[in-house]
Amino acid sequence: MSDQDKLALLERIAAALERLAPPPPRAPDFSCAEAFVWRAARGEFSAVAQINRVDLSLLEGVARQRDQLIDNTRRFARGLPANNALLWGARGMGKSSLVKAVHAAVAREKDCLRPLKLIEIHREDIESLPTLLAILREKPFGFLLFCDDLSFDGAETSYKSLKSVLEGGVEGRPRNALFYATSNRRHLLPRDMMENERSSAINPGEAVEEKVSLSDRFGLWLGFHNCSQDDYLAMVFGYARHHGLDAPREEIAREALEWSITRGARSGRVAWQYVQELAGRLGKRLDG
Template sequence: MTGRRDLWERIASALDRLAPPVAAPVDWLSHCAYVWDGGSARPIVALETVGLAKLRGIDEQKSAILANLKRLAAGAAAHDMLLWGSRGMGKSALIRAAIDELASGDDGGVALVQITSGSLPRIADLLVELGGQERAFLLYLDDLGFDSGAAQDNLALRSLLDGGVMARPANVRLAVTSNRRAIVARDWDESNARHERDERDNALALADRFGLTLGFHPCDQETYLEILRAYTDPLDIEVDEEEALRWTIARGSRSGRSAYQYACELAGRAGLKL
């Protein structure tokens, strides 16, 4: 009997070693942001942000997003948001900065939950979990663009926004950033056949489901320099405007991102942190 018991104990021990560890429950009330991969969530201790004050040239977008998130934090009706437009003009930065701004409010703010690529089909599991929390959440999909044939993700997101059997919790809303308002594949060709036109129609149907749609457009020279000085003035760094404009020409882009990158270059030359 002893030998048989030892055998079963060895088998049980081996199975314990092979079995994956049970994931610890997520504390959804203690952090300002999380990353969800379709099966588990990882808390973000400190949210990377440049701060709202340094985001220039997008004042209307800032006001609209802050007002919408304040409604969500207060338990009032709030919109899903689509932020679309030019690369580097602050779409993602504005979402992070707004969440960080609200974190110090009396209502506890809104927790950001970034959804990783490929996890949309399992989003219902996350909604069930978040719906039971005494907190508001903003699900965040960054740089969304469906490649040709990725109908599953498209349908999952459309169902989440509107028309799904499962009702979405009132404390959960969605923010999506995309370089195109229609959220179509980046290699879209208008001369493609009927199948491609159907995909475009699906993408447009998805974009129409957002209650708040905000465009981010290329900045002019004056705005670019204003954004740049928002970074350099607090450091007492002098800006050579001609060199600053040559920087954008070399990169083929005049945007908030290129302004930040040039400010980083100037701060590095001066031995300063940005």
């Protein structure tokens, strides 16, 4: 085979390899939107035209959690040390709503070191976190990475990628990125997975819980619990007032309590579902 034939063959091989190998993920123009969704399978970001969120002032019954999370987020936005946060606890109590509302409130403040963007990563894409952080590392923005309803089951190993990111790894977490997650579990790994890691540890007696418990890697824990009747009604009245729903207060309270009994729970989600029912009956839209 002549040198020219060899060169032609090598060129064909190189072209075939380029077709097989996916192109490296490219960052979008982050200035075009406030929030993005990371699509790991395609290696791309989808800009969110309209974020599904409520105003911070409408979140009732979570004042302590709100104050702690907004303080942590402000410090991050100002270039100061801040902790990754785990919001855990009762369903429907506003964990994800609080993350989105806090992002909106802090992003509007004028003393941010750099524009603050919200990046949602789906639970099934957690394994791609190192790739995502590599893309964001040198960008002139602050990024709140947000994963809703995070937990791990069975033989999943993607939690190890999260452990590495939260602990910093060799490179360390980028200073322009912070990770917020919500979960119904305080401990993200079920007990059987924790026992498996314990049994395979070289020295099981040496602080195994610290090494096994993934939630320990979050510096800020915020617990959410089932709300009282007063807090539940405050949520209902707050939504009704905000959306201009004109009905007698006593009637709203009676119906809202009946609604919660039929749902078997009192929570922000149940309060919002009742308000949607009320607005529909009154012929009112719930825009904005």
